[in-house]
Amino acid sequence: MTLALENGRRQFDYWLTVYKRTWKGTLISSFLLPLLYLAAMGIGLGSFVDGNGTDALGGVSYLQFIAPGLLAATGLQIAVGEATYPVMSGLKWQKFYFSMIATPLRPADVVFGQFGFIAFRVASTCAVFLVVIAAFGGLDSPLGLLGLPVALLVGMAAAAPVAAYATKLDNDAGFAMVFRFGVVPAFLFSGAFFPVSQLPNWIEWLAYVSPLWHGVELCRDLSLGTVEPWLALVNVLYLLAWFLVGTWLAIRGFNRRLIR
């Protein structure tokens, strides 16, 4: 454990240098896009929805309804983006993972370093987004600030299995599947924009399986101050399970790919 921490620390400068080189390019996708969603849906579509009564939303404005959902969804999207192409690059294009394991670092250390960077990307993006949401009046309860660790957990719950999947691929074509059949449907049908109870029964159950639904629910309950402790615990444990199993699979995948 101490060794893993030490080896994680040794990678800090690498990821810092990478971020210094790339942060400008991430501004638009990380910060601007969620902002546009918030403006278009929350304020544009929201004025329409609010005019027709918000009983189905639990009596809050549409902006307050979708803001926490968008926060969780942003965490997921950033995380999956960082767990796909960058991982493929380390394994195949730039091969920087191979240069890392020629040093005292082990494949598991490399996984922790990569995940640490993903966590930083998710947390920093979501923190900025949360400030914007608060400025728009999207938070009903100060508990909503806890949406940040929840969005981080959602992100890592998705990033870990996706990174594990990336180690199985020979090229990036498989990532299109992740986005088409994973991220996009999860984004649309996990309750960020409307309650999943509006969905046909079988899709509703699919939503419950998705880690994003658990994140959206938890973020929203916190933001609206309607937290049910045992339900929150179920949400957290479910997301943790995705993260832990995903991490275990990712370490296994990295070992298989890097140690031959």
Add this chain to the structure above:
Amino acid sequence: MSEQRESLVQLRGLKKAYGAFEAVRGIDLDVWRGEAFGFLGPNGAGKSSTMRMIGAVSPASGGTLRILGMDPATDGPAIRARLGVCPQDDTLDTELSVHENLTVYGRYFGLSRAECRSRADELLEFVSLTDKAKVKVDELSGGMKRRLTIARSLVSKPDLLLLDEPTTGLDPQARHLLWDKLFRLKQAGVTLIITTHYMDEAEQLCDRLVVMDGGLIAAEGSPAELIRDYSTREVTELRFGPDVMLADHDALAGKVSDLAQRIEVLPDRLLLYTDDGERAVAAVHERGLEPAAVLVRRSTLEDVFLRLTGRTLVD
């Protein structure tokens, strides 16, 4: 003398299999501290697999190996902390600057930032890349990238430097510059292990080498010993002009077969392996044969290599 030698790498019956394919089929050898040791062999001979096992990033399928007195199966990180690795493909980070590639790498070994910076400055000087320090790796030539990879492998002041085909794909100027750097490292007492399929590289750099073929060691010794044991002192090359066919060559070879210890018939020429090339030429003329061109040269490692591994293309 042999009691004083310290074995940095000890392989006994070492094997590596990928599924049903056996890349390394049982090899024994020692690499002593301070020497430059070479693995020669055609593609697919098992050189790179052996190098990766020595680099403690690939578990052996059989046999034993000790690197720096430790077992890679249990002490991988401790071994890798004392190795410098220059892989066959450049694994430099092309997004980062030349200098950053070195400092970031030094951190993986637990060096302080100040140490990394001063090591990076020194090493860029050593590989003549100081004026490129701030340039992105993307913009370097192939030769510069190899030099940077070698500089990177030296950041941690390794006891043992592993170089997998260090000059493959480089132009002659870049190769000679690299050889010069490697020679200086050797003089400084760094133990080098090099894989190559360039004979001139092996003759230039290696004190001792093995020729690998089909996952086994075909021969072992210093370049001079290998030439003595597996070839003759000289080689006489006879060319009979473009009109003479391979069949004619066979007939010609029959006429001169007693003039050399070994004769090789190639499509364009005959090779007479003999200790006295000039005498062979004189004897050829005495028999009334008139080759269009004659060349007498010393045997090289290439002759040894081709004798041991054959002229057939492997892949």
